[in-house]
Amino acid sequence: MTMTSPTKQVQPSVDAYVEDRAVLDVRGLWKVFGPRSDKVVGSPLEELSRAELKERTGCVAAIRDVSFTVRPQEVFVVMGLSGSGKSTLVRCLTRLIEPTAGEVLLDGEDIRKASDKHLRELRRRRFAMVFQHFGLLPHRRVLDNVSYGLEIGGAKKEARYERAREVIELVGLSGYEDSYPDQLSGGMQQRVGLARALAVDPEVLFFDEPFSALDPLIRRDMQNEVIRLHREVGKTMVFITHDLSEALKLGDRILIMRDGELVQVGAPDEVVGAPVDDYVREFVRDVPRSHVLTTRWIMRPPLPDEPLDGPELGPDIVVRDAVHTVLRATRPVKIVAGGELLGVVTSEEILAVIAESPGKPEEGK
Numbered sequence: 001m002t003m004t005s006p007t008k009q010v011q012p013s014v015d016a017y018v019e020d021r022a023v024l025d026v027r028g029l030w031k032v033f034g035p036r037s038d039k040v041v042g043s044p045l046e047e048l049s050r051a052e053l054k055e056r057t058g059c060v061a062a063i064r065d066v067s068f069t070v071r072p073q074e075v076f077v078v079m080g081l082s083g084s085g086k087s088t089l090v091r092c093l094t095r096l097i098e099p100t101a102g103e104v105l106l107d108g109e110d111i112r113k114a115s116d117k118h119l120r121e122l123r124r125r126r127f128a129m130v131f132q133h134f135g136l137l138p139h140r141r142v143l144d145n146v147s148y149g150l151e152i153g154g155a156k157k158e159a160r161y162e163r164a165r166e167v168i169e170l171v172g173l174s175g176y177e178d179s180y181p182d183q184l185s186g187g188m189q190q191r192v193g194l195a196r197a198l199a200v201d202p203e204v205l206f207f208d209e210p211f212s213a214l215d216p217l218i219r220r221d222m223q224n225e226v227i228r229l230h231r232e233v234g235k236t237m238v239f240i241t242h243d244l245s246e247a248l249k250l251g252d253r254i255l256i257m258r259d260g261e262l263v264q265v266g267a268p269d270e271v272v273g274a275p276v277d278d279y280v281r282e283f284v285r286d287v288p289r290s291h292v293l294t295t296r297w298i299m300r301p302p303l304p305d306e307p308l309d310g311p312e313l314g315p316d317i318v319v320r321d322a323v324h325t326v327l328r329a330t331r332p333v334k335i336v337a338g339g340e341l342l343g344v345v346t347s348e349e350i351l352a353v354i355a356e357s358p359g360k361p362e363e364g365k
């Protein structure tokens with residue numbers, strides 16, 4: 001097992017991802033619960049909506065034909081209302097729940113075909129999970145909770161304690177090694193959960209609504225903590241939440257689910273700027289658009305007589321961060337990428353997006 005110390009890692013821009021490389025590649029995934037659930041996929045029943053299927057057969061299609069990829073080092077958020085299938089989906093990815101149909105490729109290998117032994121190995125070394133209710137062992141000290149996965153993996157006491165101390169420090173819990181979980185606040189307990197997951201140096205970290213049980217302020221701290229840890233250890237993360245602001249804050253990309261189906265996958269600005277349907281539109285309607293949309297979303301072609309000697313900005317600058325430059329400029333601001341003029345932005349476009357009531361302009365504020 002590699003036990004390298006975390007190193008600073010620069011997050012590649014989305015454009016730098018090699019599109020065809022996926023850490024996880026999920027294809028046509030189904031999970032049906034209920035009587036004769038294996039008879040649904042591949043039969044005419046699979047065409048039925050979740051409600052119809054339930055009525056006719058008593059089966060619940062928790063996941064319906066979902067496909068997506070997770071790229072190296074990205075934070076991939078799965079979002080949806082309660083019951084939309086998020087927990088089932090993430091559990092299928094590690095086979096804590098057996099999928100009914102479809103493929104789950106980890107670095108190209110279909111884990112649905114893995115033997116029990118191989119699967120245990122995968123769970124020990126390459127996946128780690130952080131749960132909503134922490135899942136700590138109450139009779140074990142922080143140090144022993146954090147080193148638990150390493151113990152299971154057969155690491156010697158000294159080695160696992162050394163690694164555990166490292167990650168305890170990483171999550172800001174130095175000094176609490178000998179405390180028991182019930183002596184810690186909720187936020188601190190979840191830091192232990194985080195440390196335990198990081199200790200095994202997994203390839204992919206899965207989070208299932210890890211901060212839902214925490215107070216809002218602690219929750220915000222923990223979100224920032226995840227952002228910081230992600231910057232420091234550069235892990236691929238699959239993060240489940242039902243909270244849009246959390247999704248927008250953490251996600252490089254967001255997958256939105258409804259009734260077991262994938263509705264939209266995209267970067268935060270894509271989901272907010274171009275929602276595919278009313279469900280997504282409703283989700284994002286209260287988001288301050290200037291905090292999420294980038295200059296790319298508000299630029300327009302230059303008019304024939306417009307001066308083009310103004311300042312330049314990139315297309316991926318969040319509108320909020322472009323306000324100052326644009327409002328101060330006496331010329332249209334050019335949106336430029338790779339030396340190419342993509343469009344211009346003036347104070348008019350900036351003010352339009354700031355003044356806009358989120359989602360449904362016709363309704364007013």
Ligand SMILES: Nc1ncnc2c1ncn2[C@@H]1O[C@H](COP(=O)(O)OP(=O)(O)O)[C@@H](O)[C@H]1O
Nearest residue numbers: 033060062080081082083084085086087088089
């Ligand atoms: N073991 C199970 N047996 C039957 N139905 C289940 C089971 N687990 C989940 N479901 C159903 O599958 C759907 C998705 O659940 P879940 O994945 O927990 O959603 P979420 O995590 O988004 O709240 C729900 O309708 C739920 O009732």
Ligand SMILES: [Mg+2]
Nearest residue numbers: 086087088209
């Ligand atoms: Mg859930």
